[in-house]
Amino acid sequence: MRITIFGTGYVGLVTGACFAEVGNDVICVDVDADKIAALNRGEIPIYEPGLEGMVVRNREAGRLRFTTDADTAVHHGQFQFIAVGTPPDEDGSADLRHVLTVADTIATWMEDDKVIVDKSTVPVGTADRVRETVERRLAERGVAVRYAVVSNPEFLKEGAAVEDFMKPERVIVGCDDAVAREKLHALYAPFNRNHDRLISMDVRSAELTKYAANAMLATKISFMNELANIADRVGADIERVRIGIGSDPRIGYHFIYPGAGYGGSCFPKDVQALARTAHDVDYVPQLLQAVEEVNDRQKHYVFNRIRDHYAGALSGKRFALWGLSFKPNTDDMREAASRRLMESLWEAGAMVQAFDPKAMPETRRLYGDRSALTLCDSPEAALADADALIVMTEWNLFRSPDFELVRERLSAPVIFDGRNLYDPAILAGLGFHYYAIGRPPVAPGDGEPAT
Numbered sequence: 439m440r441i442t443i444f445g446t447g448y449v450g451l452v453t454g455a456c457f458a459e460v461g462n463d464v465i466c467v468d469v470d471a472d473k474i475a476a477l478n479r480g481e482i483p484i485y486e487p488g489l490e491g492m493v494v495r496n497r498e499a500g501r502l503r504f505t506t507d508a509d510t511a512v513h514h515g516q517f518q519f520i521a522v523g524t525p526p527d528e529d530g531s532a533d534l535r536h537v538l539t540v541a542d543t544i545a546t547w548m549e550d551d552k553v554i555v556d557k558s559t560v561p562v563g564t565a566d567r568v569r570e571t572v573e574r575r576l577a578e579r580g581v582a583v584r585y586a587v588v589s590n591p592e593f594l595k596e597g598a599a600v601e602d603f604m605k606p607e608r609v610i611v612g613c614d615d616a617v618a619r620e621k622l623h624a625l626y627a628p629f630n631r632n633h634d635r636l637i638s639m640d641v642r643s644a645e646l647t648k649y650a651a652n653a654m655l656a657t658k659i660s661f662m663n664e665l666a667n668i669a670d671r672v673g674a675d676i677e678r679v680r681i682g683i684g685s686d687p688r689i690g691y692h693f694i695y696p697g698a699g700y701g702g703s704c705f706p707k708d709v710q711a712l713a714r715t716a717h718d719v720d721y722v723p724q725l726l727q728a729v730e731e732v733n734d735r736q737k738h739y740v741f742n743r744i745r746d747h748y749a750g751a752l753s754g755k756r757f758a759l760w761g762l763s764f765k766p767n768t769d770d771m772r773e774a775a776s777r778r779l780m781e782s783l784w785e786a787g788a789m790v791q792a793f794d795p796k797a798m799p800e801t802r803r804l805y806g807d808r809s810a811l812t813l814c815d816s817p818e819a820a821l822a823d824a825d826a827l828i829v830m831t832e833w834n835l836f837r838s839p840d841f842e843l844v845r846e847r848l849s850a851p852v853i854f855d856g857r858n859l860y861d862p863a864i865l866a867g868l869g870f871h872y873y874a875i876g877r878p879p880v881a882p883g884d885g886e887p888a889t
């Protein structure tokens with residue numbers, strides 16, 4: 439099938455590559471000429487496991503092309519995917535400028551029947567606005583073609599996006615047009631494993647499903663972070679509580695990990711946008727507001743621990759920081775908890791020596807060269823003469839370090855762990871002051887003897 443995808447960001451690029459991978463003929467279009475030129479040289483702007491190989495392979499096979507030429511691109515596709523960004527407006531609502539510009543572009547060049555598919559995360563009612571935009575332009579051109587606007591939200595986790603696309607849990611298709619629904623069904627057929635993954639519904643429900651899924655996951659995380667704060671105060675261990683409640687299949691083990699607060703391009707933005715939608719229809723979304731507030735507070739958790747440990751005397755201190763990206767297997771720093779932490783440390787006069795397997799170029803882009811930040815070549819190098827180690831992202835590489843070496847390299851045996859990666863008793867046995875999230879401290883020397 440012939441597919442056109444507007445937007446070569448993380449969603450558009452993964453969508454285009456995966457559709458090409460199963461044999462479709464895909465054109466990806468973007469207004470950013472530099473990005474398109476880079477993609478045509480086989481350079482991928484983001485780090486996403488499996489994506490680069492897939493893009494290169496399909497480009498070489500001629501099934502995946504990149505262009506800035508909207509006219510050619512619109513003519514190409516039976517399906518026109520809109521996969522452009524919806525950044526938050528000042529009031530938290532999603533900014534639909536890019537989505538509606540693309541809708542207008544499609545209608546400007548459209549000559550035959552098309553299925554227009556909304557993949558961007560957009561508030562309920564956007565498909566109607568896309569339809570109005572298309573209608574207006576077609577009327578102006580005096581062109582009559584048959585088209586449908588379908589909502590087909592993405593559920594791609596960064597770091598596992600290719601896998602999520604190729605083996606989806608579900609494909610949500612919101613559509614009021616039976617012919618278009620059948621076409622989407624055929625398009626997604628190669629991605630069905632064991633059973634049909636397509637869940638069909640009306641457009642508005644599909645639009646809301648995307649927000650509902652992300653808001654539910656964010657709620658689980660904020661709930662656990664709130665419990666971690668309570669655990670701290672009552673002397674309980676949140677990790678035991680997590681395992682205790684997760685064993686109930688109605689609760690489950692997924693997304694109940696306490697931490698330094700959720701980040702990324704979706705949860706913070708989508709929780710806010712859904713709350714905004716609720717306000718717009720005169721409903722006060724108390725739970726969603728709390729989810730966001732708890733997350734904001736949680737982003738100060740690690741810093742507060744550090745400040746308390748040093749009784750506020752942070753000026754001139756030097757910290758080793760492992761992990762900068764908002765989660766492992768990505769170089770994305772959007773809303774990463776590490777950012778709030780570094781900014782607070784710098785404000786307090788401290789210095790940061792950081793290492794991340796993928797996100798250091800992005801960190802450099804965001805913060806430039808500043809004397810209070812050193813980007814190091816390895817986790818070990820970041821430790822050199824630091825007053826403490828801070829862990830902010832649970833990359834596998836950080837899960838089982840050589841603690842003897844960590845202790846040797848640091849000027850004092852102190853670890854602040856924003857991801858609960860280590861066993862407090864073992865670290866205390868090794869002589870560390872170990873601070874985790876929602877876990878009672880064990881005095882150094884009181885833990886289990888080192889093995």
Ligand code: UDX
Nearest residue numbers: 592593594595596693694695697700701702704764765
């Ligand atoms: C999310 C959704 O999972 C995905 O379905 C959607 O399409 C896009 O948004 P993503 O933002 O890539 O994906 O990351 P995700 O793995 O969901 O993690 C989001 C944040 O929550 C991260 O900062 C992570 O560290 C945090 N998190 C996750 C926790 O703090 N605890 C958990 O138990 C799980």
